[in-house]
Amino acid sequence: MSAVRIETIHATPGYSGFFFDDQRAIKAGASQDGFTYEGEPVTEGFDEIRQAGETLLVEVELEDGSLHRGDCAAVQYSGAGGRDPLFRAAEYAPVVEGPVAEALTGREAGEFLANAELLEDLEIEGDRLHTAIRYGVSQALLAAAARDAAATRTDVLADELGTEPATEPVPVFGQSGDDRYVNTEKMFVKGVPVLPHGLINSVEKIGEDGGTLLEYVEWLVERSQELGPEGYDPRFHIDVYGMIGEIFGPPYDREEVVDYFRALEDAAAPSPIQIEGPMDVGDREGQIEAMVELREGLAAAGVGVDIVADEWCNTFEDVRAFVDRGAADVVQIKTPDLGGIHRSGQAVRYCEGTDTRAYLGGTCNETETSARACAHVALATDAAQVLAKPGMGFDEGYMIVENEMRRTVARRNRDRQRPNTDEVAADD
Structure with a gap:
């Protein structure tokens, strides 16, 4: 042909x-x-x-x-x-x-x-x-x-x-937007595995001493057990947009900062917690150094909060720099920022064999078409988690990404059972 x-x-x-x-x-x-x-x-x-x-x-x-x-x-x-x-x-x-x-x-x-x-x-x-x-x-x-x-x-x-695709849907990460209570309750009811993002992008939302965020994490634990399905074991992922750096400042391995992260870990228990964008120092090299400093300080103190890279980690080259320096437990691969969608897949692959997990992210400001395409990247590379998108209403983005993965996994299972797949129709 x-x-x-x-x-x-x-x-x-x-x-x-x-x-x-x-x-x-x-x-x-x-x-x-x-x-x-x-x-x-x-x-x-x-x-x-x-x-x-x-x-x-x-x-x-x-x-x-x-x-x-x-x-x-x-x-x-x-x-x-x-x-x-x-x-x-x-x-x-x-x-x-x-x-x-x-x-x-x-x-x-x-x-x-x-x-x-x-x-x-x-x-x-x-x-x-x-x-x-x-x-x-x-x-x-x-x-x-x-x-x-x-x-x-x-x-x-x-x-x-050159990958072996996931055989089950990749864990979806739901984002609440500013409606961080009602939208998160929706996530609990649906048993979303990673949540709630939280949009903690101001001192008011985190609290001048970080106390407001601690109270929110305590609420997450309590409400997840009240509303989640039987056996529900969520991972909490909160984006603070550099606000921890705003209220504490450097150095990030000092006792005051480490103690705050210990308090976050205690508040989230027994669920694991990861914090995205703990600080934003204004350039890539400085951001990597600050993240390394924080991560090493937490490790030395035995604090089990994972750190997620976002700011200044945009391109494939940026992802490599953060991974090579050990600057994060999780690196967000912000799909629109990498350019071609294959570059996102290559960035996920770059995390293989390292102690950095790949979060296939993106933005609420995408479309259903780009979100579905990213669901295939997540499956093809078996990423650690994938963002529910687009929008900030949660339900729509979760439906789009989760259903695309389920549909694809089911189809691939059917294809493997057919003696001849030459007649299989392609994706829309």
Whole structure:
């Protein structure tokens, strides 16, 4: 059978699952006005501190007339922590339908990794493509390759990355948004394995001495046992957006800081707890040094709180740096920030054989299309956990990611039982 080739690529501006927020303005003290924020933005590209999230809806059209989707997405806190600038969909649509389409038209759809790598290397006027473009177009390329192979996207990725896919859904990490009590109770009822994120992004939410967060963790333990299914054993994962660093300051291996983490461990018992982004020092090297200092201090004191890298850990090169230096127990692979979706899979693989676990994350500001694509990355690489996304309402994102994994695992089980899989239909 002759190879199916790429005919063209279409791009249509659309909405993502949440909003773009100017993190620097918020950390500087911008006050909330209902759902929005008062004050002026400080990060380049923002017109408001909070503005509607955007996506670019990509369709790769093959010569057989089939269309395969991917959505360009950028993180909620774009332009912060060393990330690419704010993503304006209408601005980038001509780039996708122009230079990107020109580079990919005529190539074989089945050559996913080669096509995705071409996209990584493509430059426009000397600049690499925005991470959001590489992310969205590569999703569509993956879907096209699955069509060509009559296989799941999980299998295509596993073949390209040299992995053995997970045989069960990867543990899903639910995020509560600011509704950290009601949404977390929903997670307990559904037995979500990793939760609740918490969105602890201000001194008010953590408490001036950290006491407010300790009270919240105690509530998590009590309520999880009241509402969770029989035998429920959750892992607590809380993102503090650098706020522990804000209230304590360096050095991070001193007794006062270590004692606070011990208190978090005690409050969470018997459940394990991991803290994301304990500090944000403003650059990658400084962040790695601070994380190493904290991690070594906790280890020396026998404190079993795991530390999760987020800020300044954006690209594949960043992930390697954090892992190589032993700066985290868990590293978030923030999928839109790595560019091509295969790069996220490669980053998960880089954690293999180390004492750092891979959390396949992303952002609430994605779409259902990108979330489903990431579910296949999680399965193909057997990541430690995967984010429920998009949105901040929890239920929708959890349904999308969990169901995509369950559907794929069931299909792969059926495929293995068939004597001949040549006629298996590809993913949508």
